[in-house]
Amino acid sequence: MTPRNNRKAIVAGAGFAGLSAAISLAHAGFEVTILEKHDQTGGRARVWRHKGFSFDMGPSWYWMPEVIEQFFQRFGRSIHDYISLQRLNPSYQVIFDKEEVIKIPAGYKDLKAVFEAIEKGSSTQLDNFIQQAAFKYEAAMKTYISKPGIHVKEYLNREVLSSLFRMDMFGAFSTHARKYFHSKKLLRIIEFPVLFLGEAPEHIPAMYSLMNYADIIKGTWYPRGGMHELCKAMTALAEESGVTLRLNTEVKAFNVKENLISGVVTDKEELHADVIVAAMDYRHTDQELLPQGCSNYSSRYWDKRQMAPSCLLYFVGVKRKLPGLIHHNLFFEHDFAPHAASIYKNKTWPEEPLFYICCPSKTDDTVAPQGMENLFFLIPTAPGLQDTPEIREYFYEKVIAATEAFCKTSFRQDIIVQRSYACSDFVQDYNAFKGNAYGLANTLRQTAILKPSIRHKKIRNLFYTGQLTVPGPGVPPAIISGQVVAGHITKTYKHAQHEVAF
Numbered sequence: 001m002t003p004r005n006n007r008k009a010i011v012a013g014a015g016f017a018g019l020s021a022a023i024s025l026a027h028a029g030f031e032v033t034i035l036e037k038h039d040q041t042g043g044r045a046r047v048w049r050h051k052g053f054s055f056d057m058g059p060s061w062y063w064m065p066e067v068i069e070q071f072f073q074r075f076g077r078s079i080h081d082y083i084s085l086q087r088l089n090p091s092y093q094v095i096f097d098k099e100e101v102i103k104i105p106a107g108y109k110d111l112k113a114v115f116e117a118i119e120k121g122s123s124t125q126l127d128n129f130i131q132q133a134a135f136k137y138e139a140a141m142k143t144y145i146s147k148p149g150i151h152v153k154e155y156l157n158r159e160v161l162s163s164l165f166r167m168d169m170f171g172a173f174s175t176h177a178r179k180y181f182h183s184k185k186l187l188r189i190i191e192f193p194v195l196f197l198g199e200a201p202e203h204i205p206a207m208y209s210l211m212n213y214a215d216i217i218k219g220t221w222y223p224r225g226g227m228h229e230l231c232k233a234m235t236a237l238a239e240e241s242g243v244t245l246r247l248n249t250e251v252k253a254f255n256v257k258e259n260l261i262s263g264v265v266t267d268k269e270e271l272h273a274d275v276i277v278a279a280m281d282y283r284h285t286d287q288e289l290l291p292q293g294c295s296n297y298s299s300r301y302w303d304k305r306q307m308a309p310s311c312l313l314y315f316v317g318v319k320r321k322l323p324g325l326i327h328h329n330l331f332f333e334h335d336f337a338p339h340a341a342s343i344y345k346n347k348t349w350p351e352e353p354l355f356y357i358c359c360p361s362k363t364d365d366t367v368a369p370q371g372m373e374n375l376f377f378l379i380p381t382a383p384g385l386q387d388t389p390e391i392r393e394y395f396y397e398k399v400i401a402a403t404e405a406f407c408k409t410s411f412r413q414d415i416i417v418q419r420s421y422a423c424s425d426f427v428q429d430y431n432a433f434k435g436n437a438y439g440l441a442n443t444l445r446q447t448a449i450l451k452p453s454i455r456h457k458k459i460r461n462l463f464y465t466g467q468l469t470v471p472g473p474g475v476p477p478a479i480i481s482g483q484v485v486a487g488h489i490t491k492t493y494k495h496a497q498h499e500v501a502f
């Protein structure tokens, strides 16, 4: 650990990005305090425990495992000392209808056989598709993902420019996928990872086939005990790194004097530090916590941002085991296009929703009482929708009925825990703009330097991190985001012995 530099840093928000920034800054010599409004860390990856069930409230798997391994290694630790990780096999199953279920095996050879059985010649096409996706993944990891996205000149080098066209930034994902596959089912499987990126596959850059590489080759990972175990591991690392954690502490305002944050006003007291990292939803800090006239962006700017989806979630505990389900289940019984249009175009509730069930009790006996099932239902929805008790009830009926039909058993009478969570909860709990679950949509116009900046244009000691900044949403990207902002701060303060230099 670098010796202390006599500078204090406050990180507001203890999601993955805030924890990552805090740990990185502590190791760079800052005296770091995290302020978090909830009674636990993890942000969108909090856990809800009830009647012996342990429900992850947000992410239920992660891809890009090397990001997490390398994060811990960077600080002389191994993630395996903190959590027990498992690569799931099958990775997930896709339910096209009750009788037609495709399990996606973890092994590439097995997956090729699955593809070939659906469409002749598609296993060779998968090789070609994955080869391209591998290039994009490696190039993105090497040249793009860790850039602070402040100056265009970060991208004006031979390495970036030469990969630009091979990265397929300007083509559409859907067109790209159709060059390789024709079967509707294979296209659904290939297009599924972009479902959460905030636009229909026709408007998502083909570059994002790198997510298929992450899915198919790098695998779907799950920590025993649930995703929240990863938050606990990062929290333990933060504490070992000397970070002070102040839970149940909500930031209410920032005071600004002479282009510096002079005080962080919480619901308890006013605190002071040399550096402030806002790791909360960006717009909340920008529009609700800074004094008038001090925002980094106008309200018009925010209104024009395209947000990624929100979600309608149900946490359901069932007092018996359910046949047919595995750990991850994608219910794709209906066409994706109308559901996508409801999210991205019409901004309405879907007529026939596609949905996802995580049933971690299938592989992990710690998340539900013995002989019981832990179910997490997720319907992606447009951000900013009004959710009412009636709407929640309506979709609950729909997903329970579809699951009962699939499992070929009625289980509603065996449900002993039920809680819904929707757009208004995201606003209430995380101050999420329009109740977004996944930050900003990953469109070309909201990529790299076109994302909200990690530094404030005028307030010299205010920086931002999290899923609305570079590189974007997802657990590994949020962790990278924290490292990127900490790197930028460390560099900035190193150059300025006593004053912040800009």
Ligand SMILES: Cc1cc2nc3c(=O)[nH]c(=O)nc-3n(C[C@H](O)[C@H](O)[C@H](O)COP(=O)(O)OP(=O)(O)OC[C@H]3O[C@@H](n4cnc5c(N)ncnc54)[C@H](O)[C@@H]3O)c2cc1C
Pocket (backbone or CB within 6 Å): 012, 013, 014, 015, 016, 017, 018, 035, 036, 037, 038, 041, 042, 043, 044, 045, 057, 058, 059, 060, 061, 062, 063, 249, 250, 251, 252, 279, 280, 281, 284, 311, 313, 378, 429, 430, 431, 437, 438, 465, 466, 467, 468, 472, 473, 474, 475, 476, 478
């Ligand atoms: C339902 C759901 C499912 C998902 N599934 C996956 C998945 O399977 N895999 C994956 O990789 N990603 C998934 N994601 C995305 C991933 O969870 C997020 O991208 C990531 O967790 C965002 O981290 P963050 O630190 O940027 O933000 P957050 O987690 O939102 O952290 C921000 C923190 O700031 C705190 N805060 C806000 N306002 C204040 C205030 N005024 N004062 C103090 N504290 C404040 C909040 O309480 C919160 O703890 C999912 C997200 C959701 C919602």
